[in-house]
Amino acid sequence: MTARLALVSAFQSRQAALGLPVFSDHSPVAPKSQPEWVSRLRGKIQQTFPKWTHLRDQYRWERRWLNAEFNPFWKTDQPQKEIVGAVESGWFPTNQRVIDLGCGSGEMCRWLADQGFAALGLDYSAAAIARAYRLSAGCPNPPTFEVVDLCRKDLRLEPAFSLLDRGCFHRIVKNLRPTFARNIAQATVDGGHFLLMTGTFQDPRVVNHRAIPSEQRLREHVEEIFGNHFIIERAQTTFLNAREGQKSMPALAFWMVRKCKVTTSG
Numbered sequence: 001m002t003a004r005l006a007l008v009s010a011f012q013s014r015q016a017a018l019g020l021p022v023f024s025d026h027s028p029v030a031p032k033s034q035p036e037w038v039s040r041l042r043g044k045i046q047q048t049f050p051k052w053t054h055l056r057d058q059y060r061w062e063r064r065w066l067n068a069e070f071n072p073f074w075k076t077d078q079p080q081k082e083i084v085g086a087v088e089s090g091w092f093p094t095n096q097r098v099i100d101l102g103c104g105s106g107e108m109c110r111w112l113a114d115q116g117f118a119a120l121g122l123d124y125s126a127a128a129i130a131r132a133y134r135l136s137a138g139c140p141n142p143p144t145f146e147v148v149d150l151c152r153k154d155l156r157l158e159p160a161f162s163l164l165d166r167g168c169f170h171r172i173v174k175n176l177r178p179t180f181a182r183n184i185a186q187a188t189v190d191g192g193h194f195l196l197m198t199g200t201f202q203d204p205r206v207v208n209h210r211a212i213p214s215e216q217r218l219r220e221h222v223e224e225i226f227g228n229h230f231i232i233e234r235a236q237t238t239f240l241n242a243r244e245g246q247k248s249m250p251a252l253a254f255w256m257v258r259k260c261k262v263t264t265s266g
């Protein structure tokens, strides 16, 4: 509770210092869709105030993860089939560390740890990481977790061979995505593997889903953002797993291989 109040107060002071309105929380339940002009305005705000939008998003995630009732459709113990495939085919070799980017409460990390991996989960929500540690207590091969903002400019992570992102990249403010990609690239060894699973948001449960670019545009966007650092081996339409009885979210999965660092600018 103290951590939560400290975060809220830090956020509010920052907003006041910037002369910007203080956002209140929003419900963990997917909100209803809004008219197109609202979506355009939101896009403009995000573009004009990327850092502020980033802070607001972090604040919202913290609020969600502090809420014991937070149970969105994508929060499931069932591993995403692409992750299972990466493990079974050896694309994620068991003898290599794996990093889960934006791990939330750590379901994928626990599953990977059960398969014998040394798994590290990263998330910028301290409440998510605390929850991930709580839920991992008693695991025979417990994963480790760290509070890390993947959009931090000066971020330096111990590089790993295998990285995955299920639902984090698609939440990153557009202007900060190149920084996010640079950080992921820095955290991947040469020739290492990065599995990205990103929602297309073509779903009526999502605000402004009608304003979301097409699947083709999303493929191009991922190439633009990650192409300097990674070769995209393949991309495939998929669905983000959902809890039983819940509708899953259409998504794209990208299998990427880290380019040799000496040949890239990043």
Ligand SMILES: C[S@@+](CC[C@H](N)C(=O)[O-])C[C@H]1O[C@@H](n2cnc3c(N)ncnc32)[C@H](O)[C@@H]1O
Residues within 6 Å of the ligand: 061, 074, 075, 076, 101, 102, 103, 104, 105, 107, 108, 122, 123, 124, 125, 128, 148, 149, 150, 151, 165, 166, 167, 168, 171, 172
């Ligand atoms: C949709 S959830 C997915 C959680 C988890 N990957 C899963 O599949 O269950 C997105 C997660 O990304 C985290 N996140 C968003 N932006 C982040 C950032 N810049 N740095 C670290 N974590 C971030 C959020 O806190 C949230 O836990």
